[in-house]
Every structure is written in structure tokens, then in C-alpha cells.
Amino acid sequence: MAQRVCVILSAADRERLQAIIGDRNWPRKHIERARIVVASAEREPAQRIAAGVGVSRPTVWRWQQRYAEIGVEGLLRDKTRKPGKTPIAAQTTARVVALTCTIPPHQATHWTGRAMAKAVGISLRTVQRIWQAHQLQPHRIRTFKCSRDPSFAAKLVDVAGLYVDPPAHAVVLSLDEKSQIQALDRSQPGLLIKPGRCQTMTHDYKRHGTTTLFAALSVLDGTVIGRRMQRHRHSEFIRFLNAVEHQVPAGRLIHAVLDNDATHKHPKVLAWLSRHPRWIFHFTPTSASWLNAVENFFSKMTRQRIRRGVFRSIVDLQSAINAYLAEHNAHPKPFVWTQSANAILAKLDRLPVLSECV
Secondary structure, rough: OOOOOOOOOOOHHHHHHHHHHOOOOOOOHHHHHHHHHHHOOOOOOOOHHHHHHOOHHHHHHHHHHHHHHHHHOOOOOOOOOOOOOOOOOOHHHHHHHHHOOOOOOOOOOOOOOHHHHHHHHOOHHHHHHHHHHHHOOOOOOOOOOOOOOOOOOOOOOOEEEHHHHOOOOOOEEEEEEEEEEEEEEEOOOOOOOOEEEEOOOOOOEEEEEEEEEEEEOOOOOEEEEEEEEOOOOOOHHHHHHHHHHHHOOOOOEEEEEEOOOOHHHHHHHHHHHHHHHEEEEOOOOOOOOOOHHHHHHHHHHHHHHHHHOOOOHHHHHHEEEHHHHHHHOOOOOOOOOOOOOHHHHHHHHHHHHHHHHH
């Protein structure tokens, strides 16, 4: 592009451009364009105009041409451009969304981006944009488990009531055990994370044994009483109950929330319960471990300390568990249950598939 026009300003245009240059409320780009046109009317060369305004020579030539074609109004608005990509037709979008919610052909389990692009006749990126706009993720699946306990509602009200409104002068504990915690040692050392590369770990390992963690989470203050044992039987569970019994101050009732594991309902455990009248067991519904608060503690410990850990012996694993318990109890947080039993039951009523399971 080169200078091909001679800028001639009328008195009205010159006055208007001078007003734009002197007004700081105008956008900077409009002021620069006005200065270019005013300087061009003074017959200054493009190189000097560009140096004075702080732009390039093609920019000077461009706005000289724009003023010659449209006038001052052409300097105050940018030229519209055609969209870089043709908008997706509404019929195409609707077809992709409808097909995604159907069973794919050839006995496939789910739609893939390339299969959808081939079926509709569009690009893979177009399919991805449609799925993203409509929050469709056919590659993902969520699992669920319905509780078929006939006393589901009664047990839910009982356990949730302990969390939301615990009895006065009583201790509410969530008890469970995490069995088969493996002391895994990787076959080769991995590499630490760094920019551009995630942490690495070999898929194969050597197992140095297992341990079981019995834990009791106090709902009121968030502290955890933990005991490591080699096996998971009723005898170990009774030993753990005795340990908890000694740590809870005398004269306070103990409401314990447990799942339906056979260990918790063994005749010897029930006999121990009859000899300790201040203990009251509250069993969660079957297939409803999410009601047991201590499961959150087990999940967090697994993610933060065990899953990626390297343990060369069972002693290393036990030391790591003990250290995690100490760190947790140094800064505990009370367990807060946010949903009432009525709210949970109302959600189940809105979901026919789940309500049939209850």
C-alpha cells in the first residue's frame, strides 16, 4: 500500500478533527487517526506523519484512504469484518444434540467425536464445540448404587439427625475400618513434577504386606481415634472399642454410627455392647456408606498420603498412617452435615429410578 490520495480538509472537518485531538475523552485510536488526517492536509510526508503519531506508514496511508472514501465518520468506526468461521446451523446443532442422547450404531457403548463428525458430516472441532456449549460429555459415566434397605428412611432420619442435631452431653462417633491397606514399593523410582511434565510412577510394584486401620471420627470436634491392626475380625474390633471406651470421658453417652459389616454385628460384639450400656449403635442403611462420616477421612487420607506413597516395608506404611493421624488431630475441623433427612428423601422422590430402590 502506498499513498494514492491527496487529503483536502473542509473548514468544518478541520474544526471537528481539532476538537477530537484536543479532547482527552476520545479513544486514543480516534485521536491518532484525526492527527494523521490533519497532518496529511498540511502536505507532510507519510514518513514524518508516522514518526510524529507513532504509527507505521501503511497505517497513515490506510486512514488517508478511509477519510477520502467516507469522511470523518470513517475515522470514528472500524470496518466490519466477515466472521472467521461460518456459524453452525441451528438444524445441525439440534441434530448433534439429539444423536448424542441416543444409542450409537455398530453396538458402540457411546458416541465419540469422530463418529459423530462422520455421521453428521461436520468437523471434529465443530462437534466438540457443540458438546461443550450443551454440556454433553458422552465419554464420561457416573456410577451409582441404590440402597434396597426396607428401613432406609428410618435409618437415614436416625443417622442424619445425629449429625444435624447431636444429643446434649453425648459423644457422636463415626466408626469404620479401612482394611487391606497395601504397603506398595515401586519397581523403579519415578520423576518429580516439573513444568511441562507430570509426576511419573511405574505401573508395577512390590507389595510388602497390608494393614488395617480402625478409626472413630468425633462429629463434634473432628478428631480421629485410630488403631492399626493386622487383621480385620470381631476380636480386633472389640479391642478397638475398648480403646475408644478408655478415651471418652466417663459419664457421657456414646452414639456410634456404623455400617452393616458382619464384624459389627458379631454375637461377641453384641455381648460387649450389652456390658457397656452407655454405647448406642446406629447402623446405616445397606449400600449407603456415604452416610458414614469417617469415610470422608479415609478418602482424604488415601488421596493425600497412601495412593502415591512408596513404602518399602509395613513399618513405613504404619509410620505414614500415624503421622497423618497426628497431623489431622493437631488441626481438626468439626464434621458439618448440610442436608437434612427430609431434603434427601425429597430428592429421591423426584428421581423415580432411585425412589424405586428405597
